[in-house]
Each structure stands twice: as structure tokens, then as C-alpha cells.
Amino acid sequence: MPGQRSITEAEKLAAAKLGGIPIRREQMAVVANIYRAASAVRQHLENSVLRGSDLTWTAFVVLWVIWIWGESETRHVAEEAGISKGTLTGVSRTLEARGLVRRAGHPTDGRLVLLSLTEEGEQLMRRVFPQFNEEEAFVAGQLSDEECRSVADGLRRVVLQVEEHGEERRLALLDGAEPAPRRSGRRPKA
Amino acid sequence: MPGQRSITEAEKLAAAKLGGIPIRREQMAVVANIYRAASAVRQHLENSVLRGSDLTWTAFVVLWVIWIWGESETRHVAEEAGISKGTLTGVSRTLEARGLVRRAGHPTDGRLVLLSLTEEGEQLMRRVFPQFNEEEAFVAGQLSDEECRSVADGLRRVVLQVEEHGEERRLALLDGAEPAPRRSGRRPKA
DNA sequence: TTCGTACAATTTGGTGCCGAACGATATCGT
DNA sequence: ACGATATCGTTCGGCACCAAATTGTACGAA
CATH class of the missing domain: 1.10.10.10 (Winged helix-like DNA-binding domain superfamily/Winged helix DNA-binding domain)
Known part of the structure; x- marks a missing residue:
């Protein structure tokens, strides 16, 4: 699992690498931590209760x-x-x-x-x-019930945002260009 | 992505299935939503910017x-x-x-x-x-900067909890029993 | 009836990803 | 010196997982 060299330090380094181009720090931190948390939780559960069954x-x-x-x-x-x-x-x-x-x-x-x-x-x-x-x-032991509700609610809003507007957003980004094939998986026939 | 038939409904059904054994609802919701959010975010990013490169x-x-x-x-x-x-x-x-x-x-x-x-x-x-x-x-568009910080902080506490106490916890759960092999992957020699 | 279209699950091709075993190098004890 | 031990990165076996292609079923229109 991540060594957590501290995300804020990473932000500074990223900012430096970009020579002043602004970074959405909070949004970057939330995405990074969603992924870290998901991996940590999954791994813990697999290696504790799931593997036993x-x-x-x-x-x-x-x-x-x-x-x-x-x-x-x-x-x-x-x-x-x-x-x-x-x-x-x-x-x-x-x-x-x-x-x-x-x-x-x-x-x-x-x-x-x-x-x-x-x-x-x-x-x-x-x-x-x-x-x-x-x-x-x-795994949620460091959070109060109230904090759990608050975090869960924030995450639910992220999921909804992607579910409701993700497709439309991706289309807007491509802006007419072909969708770019995936590297892995079966090749299209054409 | 998840159909989100509403987590609270799931909790009630789970409670019914267990015949009154109590469930830690808030903690269940936070784990479920961490995983949903991680999948949604990863998929969106892969299908938008990453596939293009x-x-x-x-x-x-x-x-x-x-x-x-x-x-x-x-x-x-x-x-x-x-x-x-x-x-x-x-x-x-x-x-x-x-x-x-x-x-x-x-x-x-x-x-x-x-x-x-x-x-x-x-x-x-x-x-x-x-x-x-x-x-x-x-993806974090429905959250204010302040909410991003709050969610990220909560997730960081989850990660830290697993990193700092996960191993010890797993050992305590096994309580001396052999660690139980993984189903997939290379078989142990013994 | 017989197409054609719509939509279901499955098959297929290919990478992702973990963890045990392995081989190579470093290090410590004697 | 020199073996025991620790610690790298790599190899290997096997499921996870996606998306395109495929196969099979349903159903409306001609």
C-alpha cells in the first residue's frame, strides 16, 4: 500500500513540474484518496475474511x-x-x-x-x-458515524456526477473524433 | 456502473436476512461508496483522457x-x-x-x-x-473545495487505519491458524 | 410465414494484477 | 573467508476484467 509521502508535497512538485500552470488541488486529492482507500479496503477484506472462505x-x-x-x-x-x-x-x-x-x-x-x-x-x-x-x-474505525455519513454522501455525489454527466462529458471532449480503441481486448473486425 | 438501488434499502434487506443481528450501517455505506466511486472515477478517466494517449x-x-x-x-x-x-x-x-x-x-x-x-x-x-x-x-464537480478537503481527509484516515493496524488486525483474526492460501495464483510448494 | 431488428448471454482476445517461488546480490556472524 | 540470512527484482500460475464479436431468442412488420 501507498507510502503516503504526503499528498500536499506531491502537489507542490506537480505544480513545479508544470511551471505555474494551476492545479485543482482539492479535486486531485479527493481522487487520489478515493483510489488509495479503495485498494486498501479491498486488500484488507480479501486478506482477512474473504480468503478464509x-x-x-x-x-x-x-x-x-x-x-x-x-x-x-x-x-x-x-x-x-x-x-x-x-x-x-x-x-x-x-x-x-x-x-x-x-x-x-x-x-x-x-x-x-x-x-x-x-x-x-x-x-x-x-x-x-x-x-x-x-x-x-x-477500516472505518477512525471515523465517527456522522463522519461516515458525510464521507459516504460526498462519494455518492461523485458517483452520481459520473453516472449522470460522464458520457456526455466524454463525447464533448472527443468532439467528433473517433473514440480511440482500447489497447487490450479483442480487436475490432474492421 | 452501479444502479444505486439505494443503499439504505439494501441495509434493511440485509438486516432482515440476518434476523435481527445488528449491522454497522454507516460503515457499510462508506465502504460500498468508496468502491463505487473508485470504479466510476477510474472508468471515466480511462475512457476520456487516458485512452487518447x-x-x-x-x-x-x-x-x-x-x-x-x-x-x-x-x-x-x-x-x-x-x-x-x-x-x-x-x-x-x-x-x-x-x-x-x-x-x-x-x-x-x-x-x-x-x-x-x-x-x-x-x-x-x-x-x-x-x-x-x-x-x-x-468528477468532483458536485463538491465544493471545502467538501473535497473533508472527504479526502476522511478517506486518508481510512487508509491510515489499514496501514497502521491492518496487519495486526489480520493476525488477531486468524489467531494462530495458517493464513489460508489464495484461490488463484501460483500454488505453494509445500 | 418470414424477414429484420432488438436485445439477451456467451465466447474470445488480450492486458491487469496478485502472491508464491526463484535466482542474484548484499550483509552479518563467526 | 564463508556460510546463513535478508532483500532485491523477476518469473510464473491463475483468476479478474473489459469490449468486440458471436450466438440465440423475441417480436413486430411486410
Whole structure:
């Protein structure tokens, strides 16, 4: 994890490198710390409670979504879990092979697949989630309940900003230019 | 990205599933939103400024660290960038192949490798970082400067909590038991 | 009926990324 | 000197993960 040589020092150095071009310091700090915190939290949870049950972060999130919302269509699960449909196909099949998840076709629409927890999956979540939540409490241990609410609210506003205006913003930035291909992944046919 | 069916509803459902076992709601919300925000921000930045320069998030972070701190030993870069040493080996070699990074042996300690930016790498950062920072400002657009500081401070406390007490906490949780192997990755020899 | 279009999940190609094992170098104790 | 030990960076095995291509199902229009 980050050595935290202090972000404000980094800002000064960045400013120097740019020869006076102004930097949005607060916004830079918030983004940097969002990412640091996410890595730290994920790593802590994986290495404490999740590994004990042989679950990756993503696998746990998927189980959690199905647990909470009940039997759901895969595209909804993928969106809620924040992963692509393709990734979910693999993860859900792994979980099915381990007997934690059931995959069933939709009764009337043959295109859909419904995911639900098996009894074993339910038991797992009843056992693991309290431990998970306990560690969530640990990582947030330096924040009061009120501070947690405040931070969570600020982050929610960031998520909403990207969800509501991100696409439009990206289009404006490109301004007609082709979207620039991704380096990795399957190459476009054309 | 997440459909945000509302976290408070999720809490109620989770509470119901646990039959009255109490949940640390605020802490749960803060962790969930840290992760949602991190994904949203990363995705937005990758799909706007980074793809235009054919950089992944990780590659950019690595370049940024070297740019800010100057020629550095790889283990420091890895820690600061929040990735493992093994990952850095691959990333830095890719960047070297693209002419953005130089890799040099340490003059007196033969085990070390020093990373620095080439002139081309410097130019790239002078060009890309302002765009990057502009998008950082965009994603934080719904927060005032003061709110940014407050959120960043809260997140910093989370990071510090994990850095300072995470290891000890994990050991206490295991309480003597073997650390439980990871599902993926190379198998232990024993 | 039979297209064509829309939309579902899956397959595929390729990088990201972690952590155990490994090989090379440095350092300390004797 | 010289082996034991620590500490680099690298290699390697394997899942995560995205986005394009593909395959399969549904459904309205001709």
C-alpha cells in the first residue's frame, strides 16, 4: 500500500513540474484518496475474511447482490456489482461449480438467465457477511458515524456526477473524433 | 456502473436476512461508496483522457509517481502506485518498450533497478496531466473545495487505519491458524 | 410465414494484477 | 573467508476484467 509521502508535497512538485500552470488541488486529492482507500479496503477484506472462505472480492460482491435482491437477471446483477456482463458469466459459473449459486433460464423469455443462491450459498452469506461488516467497521474505525455519513454522501455525489454527466462529458471532449480503441481486448473486425 | 438501488434499502434487506443481528450501517455505506466511486472515477478517466494517449490507469499512475518523485527504486514506485512488485515489472517494461521510461541498475547495489522518465515520458506527462486533472475536477464537480478537503481527509484516515493496524488486525483474526492460501495464483510448494 | 431488428448471454482476445517461488546480490556472524 | 540470512527484482500460475464479436431468442412488420 501507498507510502503516503504526503499528498500536499506531491502537489507542490506537480505544480513545479508544470511551471505555474494551476492545479485543482482539492479535486486531485479527493481522487487520489478515493483510489488509495479503495485498494486498501479491498486488500484488507480479501486478506482477512474473504480468503478464509476462499472468495475473491468480486465473487463476494456478486453473492451479496444476489443475496440481497434475491433471484435476479444477470444483467442487473452485473450492473449492481459494477462488473461487465462478460465477467459475470465467468464468475457466476465458478460460483455455480462450487454449489453456491443456481443458474436457471427465465420461464417465458429464453434469452434471460436468472441467478439465485443455493441453500449452501445462503448459509455462507449468513456466516460471512457479519464478519465482513465487522471489518468494514474496522477500516472505518477512525471515523465517527456522522463522519461516515458525510464521507459516504460526498462519494455518492461523485458517483452520481459520473453516472449522470460522464458520457456526455466524454463525447464533448472527443468532439467528433473517433473514440480511440482500447489497447487490450479483442480487436475490432474492421 | 452501479444502479444505486439505494443503499439504505439494501441495509434493511440485509438486516432482515440476518434476523435481527445488528449491522454497522454507516460503515457499510462508506465502504460500498468508496468502491463505487473508485470504479466510476477510474472508468471515466480511462475512457476520456487516458485512452487518447493509449495509457491504462495503472500505467498512468506509475508514470505519475516517477514524474513526481524522480528516479526511484522499483519497490518504492510499486508501493506508491499501490501495485505489487510483480505487476510493476510488467508495466515498467511495457513503458520502457514505448520509450517513456528508462530502467537502470543501481551503481553500487546490484539488486536494485532505478526507474526514470525519458524526455518523451516527461513531455507526455506535461501534456496529459493537465487534462487528467481537469477530469478530476469534473468528477468532483458536485463538491465544493471545502467538501473535497473533508472527504479526502476522511478517506486518508481510512487508509491510515489499514496501514497502521491492518496487519495486526489480520493476525488477531486468524489467531494462530495458517493464513489460508489464495484461490488463484501460483500454488505453494509445500 | 418470414424477414429484420432488438436485445439477451456467451465466447474470445488480450492486458491487469496478485502472491508464491526463484535466482542474484548484499550483509552479518563467526 | 564463508556460510546463513535478508532483500532485491523477476518469473510464473491463475483468476479478474473489459469490449468486440458471436450466438440465440423475441417480436413486430411486410
